[in-house]
Amino acid sequence: xxxxxxxxxxxxxxxxxxxxxxxxxxxxxxxxxxxxxxxxxxxxxxxxxxxxxxxxxxxxxxxxxxxxxxxxxxxxxxxxxxxxxxxxxxxxxxxxxxxxxxxxxxxxxxxxxxxxxxxxxxxxxxxxxxxxxxxxxxxxxxxxxxxxxxxxxxxxxxxxxxxxxxxxxxxxxxxxxxxxxxxxxxxxxxxxxxxxxxxxxxxxxxxxxxxxxxxxxxxxxxxxxxxxxxxxxxxxxxxxxxxxxxxxxxxxxxxxxxxxxxxxxxxxxxxxxxxxxxxxxxxxxxxxxxxxxxxxxxxxxxxxxxxxxxxxxxxxxx
Numbered sequence: 124x125x126x127x128x129x130x131x132x133x134x135x136x137x138x139x140x141x142x143x144x145x146x147x148x149x150x151x152x153x154x155x156x157x158x159x160x161x162x163x164x165x166x167x168x169x170x171x172x173x174x175x176x177x178x179x180x181x182x183x184x185x186x187x188x189x190x191x192x193x194x195x196x197x198x199x200x201x202x203x204x205x206x207x208x209x210x211x212x213x214x215x216x217x218x219x220x221x222x223x224x225x226x227x228x229x230x231x232x233x234x235x236x237x238x239x240x241x242x243x244x245x246x247x248x249x250x251x252x253x254x255x256x257x258x259x260x261x262x263x264x265x266x267x268x269x270x271x272x273x274x275x276x277x278x279x280x281x282x283x284x285x286x287x288x289x290x291x292x293x294x295x296x297x298x299x300x301x302x303x304x305x306x307x308x309x310x311x312x313x314x315x316x317x318x319x320x321x322x323x324x325x326x327x328x329x330x331x332x333x334x335x336x337x338x339x340x341x342x343x344x345x346x347x348x349x350x351x352x353x354x355x356x357x358x359x360x361x362x363x364x365x366x367x368x369x370x371x372x373x374x375x376x377x378x379x380x381x382x383x384x385x386x387x388x389x390x391x392x393x394x395x396x397x398x399x400x401x402x403x404x405x406x407x408x409x410x411x412x413x414x415x416x417x418x419x420x421x422x423x424x425x426x427x428x429x430x431x432x433x434x435x436x437x438x439x440x441x
Contacts, residue, residue: 124175124229126154129189131161131181134206140222145180145203148226161185167192174198176229176417182206184393187252190414194239194250199415201229208282210253214322214337217422228419235418237337240321241411242391251392254325255408256318257382259296259347259355261390263289263326265397283363285327290359298349299386305344305377316347316355319380319408329362332374340410344375382406 126149130142140148142158149156154176159169161181170177170192179189180203193200203225204212212218217225241248242255254260267285298313318325319342320332332343347355358368383405388397 124154125173126156127170127172127174127177128156128158129161129166129170129177129179129181129185130158131185131206134181134185145222148223149178152226152229154226154229161188170196170198176201178203180205183208183210183253186211187392190237190252190416191239191250194412194414197415199234199417201225201232201417201419208285208324208326208328210324210326210328211322213324213328214335215416215418215422217419220419220422224421225419228421229417231420232417233420233422235338235416236413237416238321238340238410239412239414240319240342240408242319242406242408244389244406246396249391250411251321253322253392254318254320255389255391255406256316256325257301257384257386257389258299258314258316259289259292260316260318260326261388261395262296263292264390264393264395265388266292268395282327286329286359286363289326289329290356290363293352293356293359296352299384301382301384301386303344303346303383304381305375306379308375308377310346310375313349314346315349315352316345317382317384318345319343319377320345321410329359330368331372334374341376341378342380342408342410344377344380346373346375378410380406380408382408 128149130145146156146158163169177189177193177198178201179186183206186202189200202212203222204218209218240251240255242251266288296315298315301314301317303310318331320335321337321342323330323333323335325331331345335343354370358370361368388395
């Protein structure tokens with residue numbers, strides 16, 4: 124196959140092969156390969172050139188970036204997870220494969236159509252692959268960025284520190300007023316977290332929406348009210364100690380989410396923004412497109428449904 128490799132040179136912790144090792148693996152499998160850095164400014168133009176397969180080698184940010192640029196294209200994308208959390212690869216059920224197994228599995232692999240979401244608000248319109256959120260997650264993302272988490276000695280240390288910091292942040296995290304309409308059902312009150320999840324995992328491998336299916340045209344919306352702060356803290360404490368979560372979080376499946384809220388910060392995938400609180404903001408979230416993803420032969424043909432950390436419900440309560 125003609126392979127275009129998009130590689131993030133700063134991804135990972137040095138425990139996996141670098142660019143030279145990846146190129147050798149791909150060549151050894153009999154493929155032609157062109158390499159580009161994920162930092163390339165003309166990446167959209169690069170990806171418009173003819174290829175049989177585009178390979179995104181990096182963490183979730185790199186994979187999401189390439190997926191957004193390839194939305195609607197007939198060219199499939201394959202992932203080589205060499206980042207810290209690798210949430211997208213975990214959701215696809217391919218995170219535990221070796222890089223050699225990934226490359227060998229491209230021949231005879233199984234393609235799926237992976238949803239691309241769109242969030243529209245005062246900032247304009249942005250597409251996303253993982254999730255859109257308010258409250259806890261954008262707050263902790265900004266905290267971890269200031270602390271330099273992501274640059275620790277290894278990926279496991281990064282994830283452990285992120286879980287610890289997320290749990291600690293809950294104590295003083297302010298709640299925000301929210302009114303949302305999810306496929307016609309209303310959800311209102313004071314919340315500390317709202318996430319429209321396209322995949323099961325977020326942040327430091329938190330399995331907030333274990334039944335999320337990125338191929339079903341819907342989001343799993345996780346909503347945690349102010350009075351459920353201790354419930355979420357218990358879950359994060361269990362996560363920190365590698366134990367099963369003691370509670371299930373509210374999850375509402377919806378194809379469209381319309382939000383009015385006063386939350387000051389939000390995130391779209393791994394990018395955060397802090398906005399001044401000037402009354403309510405109107406936000407509209409929907410599935411707008413898809414990208415073809417190639418799962419390696421021998422991997423699960425669909426995201427895992429085995430976990431029971433979340434409860435899928437069909438409607439919202441006021």
